[in-house]
Structures are given as structure tokens and as C-alpha cells.
Amino acid sequence: MSIPFPSLDYDPRIVWDYLFNSVILEGAQRTIVVAIAAQVLGVVLGLASALMRMSKNPLLNVPANLYVWFFRGTPLLIQLLFWYNGVPQLFDNPDITHQLTSFRVTIFALGVNEGAYMTEIVRAGIESVEAGQMDAAKSLGMTSAKAMRRIILPQALRVIVPPTGNEFIGMLKNSSLAFAIGLMELLTASRSIYVVNFKILELLTVASIWYLVMTTAFSLAQAELEARLAVGQRERPPTLFGRMTEAFGVARSRLR
Amino acid sequence: MQIYGNFPMIRCQDVHKRFGRLEVLRGVTFDVAKGEVVVVIGPSGSGKTTLLRCINHLEAVDHGRIYLDGQPLGYREVKGKFVEKSEREVARMRASIGMVFQRFNLFPHLTALGNVIDAPIHVRKLGRSQGLKAGRAMLEKVGLGDKLDAYPAQLSGGQQQRVAIARALAMEPKVMLFDEPTSALDPELVGEVLEVMKSLAREGMTMIVVSHEMGFAREVADRMMLMDEGVVVEEGPPAQFFDNPRHDRTKLFLGKIL
DSSP: OOOOOOOOOOOHHHHHHHHTOHHHHHHHHHHHHHHHHHHHHHHHHHHHHHHHHHOSOHHHHHHHHHHHHHHHHSOHHHHHHIIIIIHHHHHOOHHHHHHOOHHHHHHHHHHHHHHHHHHHHHHHHHHTSOHHHHHHHHHTTOOHHHHIIIIIHHHHHHHHHHHHHHHHHHHHHHGGGGGGGTOOOHHHHHHHHHHHHOOHHHHHHHHHHHHHHHHHHHHHHHHHHHHHHOTTOSSOOOOHHHHHHHHHHHHHHHHO | OOOTTSSOSEEEEEEEEEETTEEEEEEEEEEEOTTOEEEEEOOTTSSHHHHHHHHTTSSOOSEEEEEETTEESSEEEETTEEEEOOHHHHHHHHTTEEEEOTTOOOOTTSOHHHHHHHHHHHTSOOOHHHHHHHHHHHHHHTTOTTOTTOOGGGSOHHHHHHHHHHHHHTTOOSEEEEESTTTTSOHHHHHHHHHHHHHHHHTTOEEEEEOOOHHHHHHHOSEEEEEETTEEEEEEOHHHHHHSOSSHHHHHHHHHHO
16 A cells, blocks of 8 residues: 655756756856955955044045945845946946946946945954054054054954855855846856746756855865964864864774 | 264153043153163053153154154154154154063064064065074074074963064164063063063163063163153162162152062
8 A cells, every 4th residue: 555645846857967057057157256256356345445444534434434334234136236227327328338247247246245244354353453463563663554464464364264254155145146137147047947947946956056065165165274374373273184184094093 | 963972862851641631741851871771660550651652652742852863753853843754754763663562462473583584574674584594693692592483372471572572673773662571471481581681781772671670670770760640750870769769759669669
């Protein structure tokens, strides 16, 4: 006797078939490129805006404060639509509209948005360095710019890197919002397939697998970077390489 | 017209400094001659640290002038008026004033040698090999020739403070300022730091030392100074200062710390 089982329409073989489909792979690649470029832009803007925000000069700190206030306070999706659909209306010039490809606009919009968040991360990192470090650097004849570059920022990095890693993981996933302006990134790519073959669940699975692969690979790389940055710390976390050789050594001694 | 050699190494003229409502320095005037060692004592909050920070222009003075080797510090004299110097000029002047801090303030991300050679290479623009050579020599001088590659966290407090002294000396300063260099140290580590400072004094370095190490002061100081409530209460050679102080305030304070 067999228990009647509702037939579920989910075919794992379709997931496998599409996992290495060229449209999907190109989409995944575009997601990585967009996320990296936008994150780099965000870090650069965040560093500049953090330094401006910490300045006593209102000509510098007021614009930086406005920047953070605006781009952190409005939805990323609106910002994407604003740059992609809104700005062309402003100029009403086909040449400009033509230049504003969804690829470029996505990188720009994500990067500018990210810069607002990075401002706070960089600022917290700089403020985590003891004031005595700046005094010591200045007493050795460094200008504050040189002291920032050679003494303060290298130390701030230890505080800046972990949340920046979180930001990048968010960025990999947030880049999927670009489907709203038609960029063929990973989600849009899988969507373009399921609107034709109606294998919605399978293709969403494919996209999710690739997002997980990307975020996992990046998390491992981040742990490695953090271990390397812990120079001069009493308790230095082991690097990935160190942990692997250690684990390998343990496994070998068990085998014996 | 300025005639070099006739100027004291440091001249403080009616120096005032206030933080908000609190006036920390209320008219401090004194000279330090080339090669002289001045030890400053006084109760906490009397303005000793602020005075050192003003001499290094880490704090700008509100009123009065400080001169280093005849040059006004932080300001330039243009047709009898004082104009604030650019940051670059201030930095250049600071490079010739060494400062040692109570909490060492070593750069934790650099090795002992890295701490010592960073400014010589990147501020004085010595070449890398020359900087390394000078850095090693400085660490040898403070007895840490075997700790070149240690990070500050791997060193004892006394060793860290000796690295900090080597770091300041590597800039070949005209003056060394010490801000309670031994007060954050465990008692058994104080001696090694004081030894380094004594040998510096013997070599003829001009030094202003804020410290309550009275044995050191008696042995090394050319002149003692007592500060209280932002002014210099009494100054004089150590023999007279310790054994025959003129002011009641000095007697009272010495009675408390000796």
C-alpha cells in the first residue's frame, strides 16, 4: 500500500541544468563586477566624507552631513530610479540618456548610497584610535594629513574592515535591486529565463545558490584579511592558511 | 636682528592657556639654556602637562610667546605682528622638539624599529638605509638592540618607554620634553627608563622633565621648578630647592611627596 503523496512540481534536475547556463553565469559575473566597483566607490566616498565630517570647517562638515543624511535616509530603490529614470528627464538630451546605461547607473547609485554608510564606518574607525597617537605623530613633525595616512588610518583599518565586509555582502545582494532598471545581473538573468519556461522556483534556487557561493567565498577571504590585519596584537587570530595546516596536522595524527 | 647663540634654547614669556572657563596656565615665564635640564614638579592640575604641550605647540597658547632657539613657536613675526604659521612650518619646528609621553603612545601597528625609523624616513627624508642604520643605533643606545622586530604589545612598559625615547631621539631634536615618563610604569621598571634619561642629560641634551622622581631630580636637574595653579611658584638649583625652599607652598608640596 502506498501513502498518497501530493505531487510537487519541483525538479532538481532543472536546477542542475541551469546552474552553469551561460545567461546565469554572465549575470553572476555582472553582479560581482557591479558589487566590487560600487563598493570601491563607496569606500572612497566614505573616506572622503568621513574626513570632511570630522573637520571643524563648516564648509566641509555641513555638505558631508547632508550627504549622509540624504542617502541613508531614502530607499536605495528610489535612488536607483532617480539616477536612471529621473536624471534623463532633467536634461532631456538623448546623448546624455544614452550614456546613462543601467550598468553605469547601478555602479554609481549603489556606490553613492554605500558611501553614506561607509562614512560612519570610517569615522568610527578613526575615532577608535587613541588621541595620543595623533599627538605622538605630530610631535615627530608629521602634518595631520601625514599622521592620518601613516599612523591613524592603518590602525583604524582594523575597526573598519569587519563592518565593511558586512557592507560588501549586503552590496552583493542589494545589486539585485538593479533588476528594476533592467540590468542583466544574476536575479534579472534568472528571471529572464523563468518568465519563459515558468520554472520559477528552480531558477530562484539557481540564483540563491550563486549568491550563497559568492557570499561564502567572500566571508572566507574576509576572515583571512582580518587575521592579517591583526599585526601587533597580543592574540593574533590564526590565518586561514594557519588553520588549514593545523587541521591537516590534527587529521594526520589521528590517522596514525 | 637675531644673533644665534645668545638665545636661550627655550623661552616662555607670560604664557597663558585656557580650556573653556578653566585657565590652566596663568602667565608662565622662564628660560631654559642650551644643555640645561629642568625638572618640573607640582600637584596634578597645576598645568605641567599643558605647559609641555604648549612648548610643542600641540596646544596653541592664548596669550604670551614661546621661543625655540630664538624663533617664535607657532607664529611668525611679520613687521612686528605675529601671524600664525602654516601647519607645515609648525610641523617642521615640532620635528626639532622631542616629546616623551606618560602613556608611551607607541604606534602599535609598527615594530620597535618601525616606530623609530618612520619619522626619520618620512619626515626628515633620510634614505631608507640611512634611516634603518640610525634607527638601529638609537635602539642600541637605549639598550634594546635585541628587540628591533618586537611589536609594542610584546614589550614591557619600561621597554616601550625606552623605544619611545629612541623614537624621539631619532629625529635629532634640539630639546627633549618628558611628560611624567615613569608614572605609568611598574616600580621595578622605573630605573631602566631613568638610566636612559640620565645618560641623555650627561650628553648635554636640553631637557624639560615633568616628574616626581626626586632622586633623579636631585642627581640630574640643573634647575627645579614648582608649578601650582598655572604659575611657577619657585625655581632654583636642586640643592637650594630641596633643602632650603623659600616658599611655604614648596615646603608643603615637598613635605607631601618626599
